[in-house]
Amino acid sequence: MQIATDPHFRTVVLDDHFQNPTTLNANALKPGRYYVRMKVEFGSFNTDWSPPVFFKYHLPPEPQPTAKASEAALKSKAGALAPPFSPGTSFSSHGAENGANG
Numbered sequence: 001m002q003i004a005t006d007p008h009f010r011t012v013v014l015d016d017h018f019q020n021p022t023t024l025n026a027n028a029l030k031p032g033r034y035y036v037r038m039k040v041e042f043g044s045f046n047t048d049w050s051p052p053v054f055f056k057y058h059l060p061p062e063p064q065p066t067a068k069a070s071e072a073a074l075k076s077k078a079g080a081l082a083p084p085f086s087p088g089t090s091f092s093s094h095g096a097e098n099g100a101n102g
Contacts (some may be wrong), residue, residue, distance in 0.1 A: 007035050007052050017041070031058045 003014040014028055035052040 001036065001038050002049075003029070004035050004052075005032070007054070009035070009037065009052070029057050032056070 001014070001016055001018065002009060002012050005011045005013060013034070033054060033056050035054050037049045037052045039049045040047045
């Protein structure tokens with residue numbers, strides 16, 4: 001198997017032989033567009049390279065905070081939550097500092 005950054009395989013970033021099915025270590029690639037081709041070598045039997053196929057590799061999105069994480073962040077910034085406020089409740093403050101209603 002070969003992986004390259006161009007469809008003509010002038011810049012090969014991975015050239016490996018596998019005895020068994022395997023997975024690719026994601027650390028071997030940087031995010032981007034790549035091309036892959038394969039061939040079979042079995043004793044004296046060898047195939048030509050397969051036609052190249054492109055794929056895009058990207059990093060997974062950053063995890064979104066969970067309700068529990070959001071609740072912990074709110075507690076650390078604003079003290080304990082009091083009813084009717086709970087995680088996921090939105091509200092706005094209009095100059096309500098020091099207990100003043102706004």
